[in-house]
Amino acid sequence: xxxxELRGQALQCRDCALAERRRNVVxxxxxxxxxxxxxxxxxxxxxxxxxxxxxxxxGQLLDRALLDNxxxxxxxxxxxxxKCRAADWSSGRPRNRAPEESEVSACRRWLLPQxxxxxxxxxxxxGAPSAKNLIRKDFxxxxxxxxxxxxxxxxxxxxxxxxxxxxxxxSQTNDGGYGLLVADIAKAxxxxxxxxxxxxxxxxxxxxxxxxxx
Ligand code: URA
Numbered sequence: 759x760x761x762x763e764l765r766g767q768a769l770q771c772r773d774c775a776l777a778e779r780r781r782n783v784v785x786x787x788x789x790x791x792x793x794x795x796x797x798x799x800x801x802x803x804x805x806x807x808x809x810x811x812x813x814x815x816x817g818q819l820l821d822r823a824l825l826d827n828x829x830x831x832x833x834x835x836x837x838x839x840x841k842c843r844a845a846d847w848s849s850g851r852p853r854n855r856a857p858e859e860s861e862v863s864a865c866r867r868w869l870l871p872q873x874x875x876x877x878x879x880x881x882x883x884x885g886a887p888s889a890k891n892l893i894r895k896d897f898x899x900x901x902x903x904x905x906x907x908x909x910x911x912x913x914x915x916x917x918x919x920x921x922x923x924x925x926x927x928x929s930q931t932n933d934g935g936y937g938l939l940v941a942d943i944a945k946a947x948x949x950x951x952x953x954x955x956x957x958x959x960x961x962x963x964x965x966x967x968x969x970x971x972x
Contacts, residue, residue, distance in 0.1 A: 759875065760875070761790050761876065764868065764871055764875060765785045765786075768783055769783045769785065771842075771868065773865075774842075774865070775861075776840065776842035776857075776861055779843070780842040780843055781807055781809075782805075782806055782807070782809035783809070783842055784801040784805045784806065784837075784842070784843075785837065785841055785868070786811055786836060787810060787811060787831070787836060787837075788831050788833075788835035788836045789831075789832055790875075790876055791876075792834045792835045792878060793878055793880065793950035793951060793953070794833070794834045794879065794880050794882060794946055794947055794950040795834065795835045795836075795837065795876055795878040795881050795912070796834055796835070796836045796837075796882045796884050797838065797839060797869070797873075797881060797882070797884060797888045798812060798836070798837070798884040798885060798888060798920070799838060799840070799887045799888055800838045800839055800841075800842070800843065800844050801840075801842065801843045802843065802854050804817075805817075805838075805843065806842075812836055815922075815925060816922040819924060819939075820884070823936065823940045826943075829947060834947075837869070838888075839857065839862055839891050839892075840861050840862060841865055841868055841869075844856065844857040844861060856887055857887065862891050866891070873912065874911075879914070879950040879951075879953040879954050880912055880913065880915065880947075881915045881916075882915075882918060882942065882943065883915065883916070883917035883918070884917075884920055885918075885919070885922075885923065886899040886917075888917065889902075889917035892915060893907055893915055902917065903916070903917050903919060903938065903942060904916060904917075904918065904938065904941065904942045904945060913953045913957075914949055914950075916946055916949075918938065918946075919939050924936050
């Protein structure tokens with residue numbers, strides 16, 4: 759199956775209730791041959807409207823953090839834990855909410871093959887829901903961000919702070935964690951490039967002490 763075939767199927771998905779209100783399935787975009795894939799949480803209003811990941815305020819901050827590493831969206835591939843907008847409609851107007859576990863589970867049907875087809879060297883989970891989905895259920899983002907883990911999804915996986923969280927924390931005297939986001943992208947990218955040089959994609963990951971080996 760190609761990425762385009764998978765996208766075609768995902769655009770038709772009605773496996774969970776998020777399908778009812780979505781305007782677009784936000785499948786993902788960027789370089790499908792990239793050594794690094796970023797996996798966010800899920801589309802917000804602007805992503806739902808445009809069908810593109812990370813195009814709102816959080817996305818602009820993510821673009822800036824990529825650029826601070828000399829990277830653009832053409833160097834990486836960007837997608838999300840869930841492909842449709844999760845929102846609470848109880849007040850009549852949609853308010854973004856975190857995806858429920860059942861929605862995250864349902865969407866693994868698309869995310870896991872997406873990662874398998876791209877076969878990146880490194881996956882960078884952007885935010886806690888992504889890390890809990892792809893690294894470990896009880897992943898603690900503040901304590902464990904920036905650390906490399908072994909994974910079946912890529913040669914290495916790590917997590918960073920979500921730019922929406924950083925925007926909420928920022929003040930005149932506090933970067934809200936922006937420096938950590940930039941540093942984690944730097945680590946993810948340099949690890950991906952080093953691994954790509956060392957071993958062609960598809961061969962097995964080092965057996966142990968991953969953090970020490972790379
Ligand atoms: N936040 C995410 O996690 N993903 C997007 O695509 C946009 C905002």
